[in-house]
Amino acid sequence: MNPKWNGQFSCFDLVARSGDKASEQSRSIVRVRDIEIGGNDFVVMAGPCAVESETQLMQTAEAVAEAGARILRGGAYKPRSSPYAFQGLGVEGLKILRKAREATGLAIVTEVMSEEDVDLIAEYADIMQVGTRSMENYALLEALGGCGRPVLLKRGMTATLEDLLQSAQVIALAGNLQIILCERGIRTFETATRNTLDIAAVPVLKTVSHLPVIVDPSHAAGVRCLVPVLSRAAVVVGADGLIVEVHPTPEKAMSDGNQSLTFGEFERMMDDLQPYLDLQQEKLRPQLLATGGTH
Ligand code: PEP
Ligand code: MN
Numbered sequence: 390m391n392p393k394w395n396g397q398f399s400c401f402d403l404v405a406r407s408g409d410k411a412s413e414q415s416r417s418i419v420r421v422r423d424i425e426i427g428g429n430d431f432v433v434m435a436g437p438c439a440v441e442s443e444t445q446l447m448q449t450a451e452a453v454a455e456a457g458a459r460i461l462r463g464g465a466y467k468p469r470s471s472p473y474a475f476q477g478l479g480v481e482g483l484k485i486l487r488k489a490r491e492a493t494g495l496a497i498v499t500e501v502m503s504e505e506d507v508d509l510i511a512e513y514a515d516i517m518q519v520g521t522r523s524m525e526n527y528a529l530l531e532a533l534g535g536c537g538r539p540v541l542l543k544r545g546m547t548a549t550l551e552d553l554l555q556s557a558q559v560i561a562l563a564g565n566l567q568i569i570l571c572e573r574g575i576r577t578f579e580t581a582t583r584n585t586l587d588i589a590a591v592p593v594l595k596t597v598s599h600l601p602v603i604v605d606p607s608h609a610a611g612v613r614c615l616v617p618v619l620s621r622a623a624v625v626v627g628a629d630g631l632i633v634e635v636h637p638t639p640e641k642a643m644s645d646g647n648q649s650l651t652f653g654e655f656e657r658m659m660d661d662l663q664p665y666l667d668l669q670q671e672k673l674r675p676q677l678l679a680t681g682g683t684h
Contacts, residue, residue: 534563583611
């Protein structure tokens, strides 16, 4: 490991890999039902930005499952920059998510914004999502320590990787080591994209931490035409999966329509990723043979 990184991150002892031994240390696998995140599989989470109606979510769940997603995303509680924007359906949205899980077998990831909602959302969600605006909400992070569910921790839009790992350490110290890190783009001076996807974050995080790392190309790009190419980049740099926004009619979406893929676009993207995934598998094969295991 680069000595700089070793010095910089080793204080987060529950989530960091330590020094020279880093390459030998095994990676953490987060298990969600029969899905392993951080193992050999590339796990795709997909769905609308927000749960808007039963029809919208059911149609999306079926389409993304058919295309190969394993986990359904959808916000019932939405952190919006504008107080006048759609704030989500709340408990009604959670109930719709549960129905979609029953209908399709997909696991559910949904955002929790407040420590007061942790118990309620844990009843419905398989993975608790912490959004970029909440990465430094320490009351929430501590409450997630005891929620009994894996946590998808998104990088704050102005957070360094050190800040991100610090927040992961807070959750871990509070008792929950089931953490997935997510690079979702950061604020820079660039205005052509909504955020700047810090693609180097993936290999850095995978070097300094044993936690799985996924990429959110949708919030990074802000426009749907960039989502497939950023997803390919995520595969190539060794991400463990993606979280992608998909909507039946993006032009009518109540939030983040510009960056949401149609069903057809998502299906095409999944097909187009396959050769890159096969290449990654091939690169992994000698390591798997050397360790004699599947992880
Ligand atoms: C989302 O996933 O819809 C979301 C609000 O993401 P972020 O917190 O990364 O902006
Ligand atoms: Mn969104």
